[in-house]
Amino acid sequence: MKxxxxxxxxxxxxxxxASPHATLDFLSMAQHHASALLTGFELMSDFSMRLVGRHFPQLRYPFGEPHAQTVLLELSDAESEEHARALFERLMEQTIEQGVVEDAVVAENLAQSKAFWDLREHIPLAQAEEGLNIKHDIAVPISSIGRFIDETDAIVAQAAPGARMVTFGHLGDGNLHYNVQAPEGIDQKQFLKEFQTSINTLVYEQVHRHRGSISAEHGLGQMKVDEAMHYKSPVEIRLMQTLKAALDPDNLMNPGKVVRWKENAA
Incomplete structure (x- = not known):
């Protein structure tokens, strides 16, 4: 720890x-310029932003034209605001000059900063207002995120025509909320009944192919135990079982969650 x-x-x-691939270039440049001062780097797809605008119109998207991807960037500086702004201006000058970033706007005060974060934080709320969806809290290597989104979008679109992908997350550490919204104008409960299992499998297979994790910041709980046992290596499973047995030999703490160590050890 530092x-x-x-x-x-x-x-x-x-x-x-213009694309998730451009956001990876932007992240690399931001890390190069800001190093430890870079404390926020959130990815938000165009459809995520449109959902927020549809259900929370008071949260204004600051750009006149839509962008395929929007990044929420935050720099935290121990020296001064002038130092932070100068660093940000150098970063944006270079990224715009090289065609990595199409447009950018910086918050002028705390209220505008909060408004920018509200756009990000209201994505799950806007999804709920839009209706039922299939959620995935996943992690993939940062370098693979662009390919993962392109490939998985195409696979899901072919399997469930009309499905709408809501993609957002913490790009700086590889955590991605990859959610699939039911198509407009159909019975949403029927969509989940028909497609939830198959879409989960498609997404998890893609995560596994890109050497990622089917569960990121929200953990496994009970719903993903079987999938975790399927995708984790035998070494990982044995290690999890060993730790569980050592710390909770009577299986009193959250039995049946994360790893069914007794069942698998039998």
Whole structure:
């Protein structure tokens, strides 16, 4: 663990980009320029932003034109706001000049910074307002995120025509919410009944192919135990079982969740 001085200033900005591949280039450049000062890098797809605008029109998207991907960027500086803004301006000058970023806007005050974060935080709420959807909380290597999104979008679209992908997440650490919204104008409960299992399998197979994890920040719980046992290696499973047995030999803590160690050890 490494300690850093408490920040005295934060700079929050939104950037519009043409593709998830461009966001990876942007992340690399931001890390190069800002290093540890880069404390936020959130990916939000165009459809995610349109959902927020549809259900929370008071949250204004700051760009005149839509962008395939929007990144919420935050720099936390222990020196001064002037230092942070100068660093951000150098980053944006280079990324726009090289065609990585299409447009960008920086928050001018705390209220605007909060408004930018509200766009990100209201995506799950907008999804709920839109209706039923199939959720995936996954992680893949950062370098694979662009390919994963392109490939999985195409596979899901072929399997469930009209399905709408809601893609957002913490790009800086590879966590991705890859959610599939039911097509417009159909029975949403019937869509989930017909497609949930098959779409889960398609997405998890893609995650596995890209050497990722089917569960990221929200954990396995009970719903993903069987899938975890399927996709994890025998070494990982034995390690999980060994730790569970050592720390909870009587299986009192959350039995049946994360790993069914007794059942698998039998």
């Amino acid at each position: 300690l850093h001085p408490a920040p005295v200033a934060k700079v929050t900005a939104l950037a519009g980009l």
